[in-house]
Amino acid sequence: MSKFYALFGLIIIGQLVGVSHAQSINSQSCDALNNLDVPGTVLRLSNGGIEITNADFVPASGRAIADNGDVILDLPEHCRVQGEIAPIDSNAPSILFNVNIPVEWNGKTLQSGGGGLGGSRNTSPGRKASGRWDPQPYTDTYPLTNGYATFGGDEGHQGNDISFVYNDEALRNWASDSFIKVRDIAIWLITHAYGRAPDFNYFSGESAGGREAVMMAQRFPDSYDGIIAVTPVIGWTYIHIGDNRIRSKLVDGWLDADDISLIADKTRELCDADDGLVDGIIARYMECQMNPQILLCPEDGEGEGCLSAAQISALNAIREPWASTVPYAHNINRFPGFGTTGDEDGLDNQYSFYMVGTVPPLVPLPPGRGWQQGLGGILNFGALWVRHVIAQDESFQPHNFYAPAYSDRIQYLSGLFDATDPDLSEFHQHGGKLIVLQQSADNAVSTPMIAEYYRSVVATLGEAITDETLRFYVGPGGSHNGGGVAQADLLGLLESWIEEGVSPSGEIPIHDIDPQTLETRRSMVACVYPMYTHYNGTGDINDSGSYSCAHRADPLEYQTR
Known part of the structure; x- marks a missing residue:
């Protein structure tokens, strides 16, 4: 070359x-x-x-x-x-x-x-x-x-x-x-x-x-x-197939604003302080492994302050890795999930805007573009991708998507689009x-x-x-x-x-x-992977000089909670 x-x-x-x-x-x-x-x-x-x-x-x-x-x-x-x-x-x-x-x-x-x-x-x-x-x-x-x-x-x-x-x-x-x-x-x-x-x-x-x-x-x-x-x-390619998988899980396990706040609050309660500062940011993002099962409603029912089994399944589909049934370019065989952020209800209401939306996914999805108003942006991307780019059928129903049936097409697209x-x-x-x-x-x-x-x-x-x-x-x-x-x-x-x-x-x-004012509201430090941003314990929390990059914990010492 x-x-x-x-x-x-x-x-x-x-x-x-x-x-x-x-x-x-x-x-x-x-x-x-x-x-x-x-x-x-x-x-x-x-x-x-x-x-x-x-x-x-x-x-x-x-x-x-x-x-x-x-x-x-x-x-x-x-x-x-x-x-x-x-x-x-x-x-x-x-x-x-x-x-x-x-x-x-x-x-x-x-x-x-x-x-x-x-x-x-x-x-x-x-x-x-x-x-x-x-x-x-x-x-x-x-x-x-x-x-x-x-x-x-x-x-x-x-x-x-x-x-x-x-x-x-x-x-x-x-x-x-x-x-x-x-x-x-x-x-x-x-x-x-x-x-x-x-x-x-x-x-x-x-x-x-x-x-x-x-x-x-x-x-x-x-x-x-x-x-x-x-x-x-x-x-x-595989993130949008993953997005569509999440969309399908949310049909029965959709999460509303209260559910999202419950998830974020519990995640921050468990992991926010581990970076040296309780400020709503989980800087030790790799090590926060909040187990969604702790939010399961008693006897798989529904109620205040808990999630149904279908909602737990949807949350796991968002956060956890899943094995692919079709090989992608450059020996990729899984999607690693989105992980745990603790900011699901934070900036721009991220889960509502990008992920779960403000309305449940439509089933069936009307023919055409496939962009459902009110649904999270990446879920719309997933539906659009499997409908128009993989299946090449404007009437295709995303919840019926079965990847092995389109293996050749997926591998072709992965070779074109995936920068892996x-x-x-x-x-x-x-x-x-x-x-x-x-x-x-x-x-x-x-x-x-x-x-x-x-x-x-x-x-x-x-x-x-x-x-x-x-x-x-x-x-x-x-x-x-x-x-x-x-x-x-x-x-x-x-x-x-x-x-x-x-x-x-x-x-x-x-x-x-x-x-609009060009005023600096806060400064911190970004760290080379796999280090993370840690508050030094003293100093202005809005000043980057109060932070340093720390090594992650030994995974054996940091168990799922």
């Missing part, structure tokens, strides 16, 4: 040699991009042609307030380029992309990952440089303002119409192809604009974009110098660096799933090579998509590691910053 990408680089350089280019961008050279003829051969993957649909010069702007009250920081003057990559299959959608080319360039690029089902161009000149909820602190100057050329695409389809998944080219674009296609045209445009290639190329993504980020390190190891993956849904390849040796040989950040209380992405992937990388590369290539941090508490104490300067960390050779510390400051 490395030889191919080296040859590709020589081809691109060869196309640029002898051609005169401006060394900076201005309104005139930006406007000239509207007439630029871009050959489809600048992409390493097959395509139906490339078109620049618009290029306009955007003047600098000062601080402003968004409609939701969030602060928007200063933005620099830049050239905004929009374009389209046509498909080979005329029935597949095009890929739409944006490239932001700053007047003052620092020689670096930052690509944005997507999110959810995709369908919108995932780059912004502002703080959402990753395309969604950026892990960078709200107070940090934007990457574009710092001189980065930023870019991203729509993942190969537009809007929320799910019909694109029935087209294989569109499905492959969503899985990974669109990101490298957008990368190739963006680097070509940036090189054209400045007359030289970038010094460093970075990628940042969160959630689904985090999956894409990890996959770029696996599949296109020579194309990026540094990658940031936040709360990455790396086991995309532990062999990062080519990325290491390239000198690439990958930083992964997960929140311990994320109830939408499984922390145990990411931990298992990390352990598989160590088993494949060895500890020394892994340490030169990958950092996996876990932040205390928080939620999916950046809620709580979840903002960290990962881009600065990556820059220092790659450009200055400064290896990241085992603990990094992580913050909760108000997006």
Whole structure:
């Protein structure tokens, strides 16, 4: 693979040699991009042609307030380029992309990952440089303002119409192809604009974009110098099959708001103090093994302050590992569950929003998209995935799903979507660096799933090579998509590691910053796995200096309670 990408680089350089280019961008050279003829051969993957649909010069702007009250920081003057990559299959959608080319360039690029089902161009000149909820602190100057050329695409389809998944080219674009296609045209445009290639190329993504980020390190190891993956849904196929399994359990064992509070209260009662501080955060997330059976109603009845047997079964389906009846890519044979967070009723009412919803699952589920209003987001993802992507039948009933009947299809999809390849040796040989950040209380992405992937990388590369290539941090508490104490300067960390050779510390400051006042509400530390955040016993609990990273307990000394 490395030889191919080296040859590709020589081809691109060869196309640029002898051609005169401006060394900076201005309104005139930006406007000239509207007439630029871009050959489809600048992409390493097959395509139906490339078109620049618009290029306009955007003047600098000062601080402003968004409609939701969030602060928007200063933005620099830049050239905004929009374009389209046509498909080979005329029935597949095009890929739409944006490239932001700053007047003052620092020689670096930052690509944005997507999110959810995709369908919108995932780059912004502002703080959402990753395309969604950026892990960078709200107070940090934007990457574009710092001189980065930023870019991203729509993942190969537009809007929320799910019909694109029935087209294989569109499905492959969503899985990974669109990101490298957008990368190739963006680097070509940036090189054209400045007359030289970038010094460093970075990628940042969160959630689904985090999956894409990890996959770029696996599949296109020579194309990026540094990658940031936040709360990455790396086991995309099997986590959504797991989500659908949970959905089926909740048909009879649905959990309402009172049930969720009961679960969270009991979990915190047993485990909150073990990290040195009773604050609603269970930082020793690996060791909190609250046994749901202690909440079972007497004689399997129903009553106040207890759960029925069906509800216990549903809770176990959420938290506990389960063996797969179908093998997934890279020798994955189980889903490790979501584990115990103690924040089920916390930020954004996580279980209600992401998991169980505010209404029980519908059976039967009406034909069509399969997105039930009021049901938790990941359960809707599970139903949508098995209905439209696996069964390919808009009338399919998710509660009837039997994985072995679709074994070939599942294995094909797992090979496309699951970013679980532990062999990062080519990325290491390239000198690439990958930083992964997960929140311990994320109830939408499984922390145990990411931990298992990390352990598989160590088993494949060895500890020394892994340490030169990958950092996996876990932040205390928080939620999916950046809620709580979840903002960290990962881009600065990556820059220092790659450009200055400064290896990241085992603990990094992580913050909760108000997006409207820009005041820091709390700071703690995120720790490299498998260490956890521990309060030192003295000092301001809102100051990161009051915390350190501690080793986990001996599992034999920390039994299920």
